[in-house]
Amino acid sequence: MTTTPAPSTTAQARTHALHTPVIAWFDANARDLPWRHPEAGPWGVMVSEFMLQQTPVSRVLPMYEQWLARWPRPADLAAEPPGEAVRAWGRLGYPRRALRLHAAAAAIAERHGGEVPTDHAELLALPGVGEYTAAAVASFAYGQRHAVLDTNVRRVLARAVTGVQYPPNATTAAERRLARELLPDAEPVAARWAAATMELGALVCTARAPECGRCPIAAHCAWRAAGSPAHDGPPRRGQTYAGTDRQVRGKLLAVLREAHGPVPQAALDAVWDEPVQRARALDGLVADGLVEPLEGASYRLPLT
């Protein structure tokens, strides 16, 4: 059992050193999340992935349960008006995700016989499913071998392998290549690795205060070995919110979500006093299909 690996510094040599401790740590520390239960099924996994885009687990949990109880299959959601999806989205944020999830459900019902597709390319073709979500559903729901590159995995790889505190602002070709190189060969192990690295980033190798004392690969971590140097490079990103169109859109949509009939213009005008920005925000909501204009200067969530 002392088959010494080739004395190379390639990723293939590193990969074996990381897989076992990370997966063992996951076996012992994985959170018991409902979309990880077998009964969640591929549809449950897909719903959770839409909700988790840019949104913390703690806020997703109650919404996830409500959605799956109300719409246990894609066809159930597809049978309802898109506005019902937007309303049920509540305050999860980025309500266009609700619209896209509804559209994805409709596509699944029409093109895939009501079953979430297993093929990566078919997943990617669904509304609201990008590189990350396609890989996540294929991996978590179907056990396939894909590089799953979310913000957690990117941070773990940036630190453990590349030796920097934070990954680049946008996913790079180098990150994709690295993630592919590190993927275990065996399909079920690769799927386990994907979930494990994500969980490690979420629970231990966090953005602000990583708990390296609890990290199963601290001894292998290139960033630690370099003395945990502070991030150098462009600022991570400015994400101001107060006073933006997004805030206005949020206030407008909140009124429409609460209403169950047509909402008169005056009710919308009350949420923001700057008329130019208010009109721009409302136009944007209509253009996105989140709001439907009616006769007589009133609005509602979309029925079609």
Place this chain on the structure above:
DNA sequence: AACTCGTGGTC
């Protein structure tokens, strides 16, 4: 490639 798109919790 850079920008937009919600909301709430944290330090």
Place this chain on the structure above:
DNA sequence: TGACCAAGAGT
């Protein structure tokens, strides 16, 4: 206390 952060996608 305001800046940062949270399982991204679409343009």
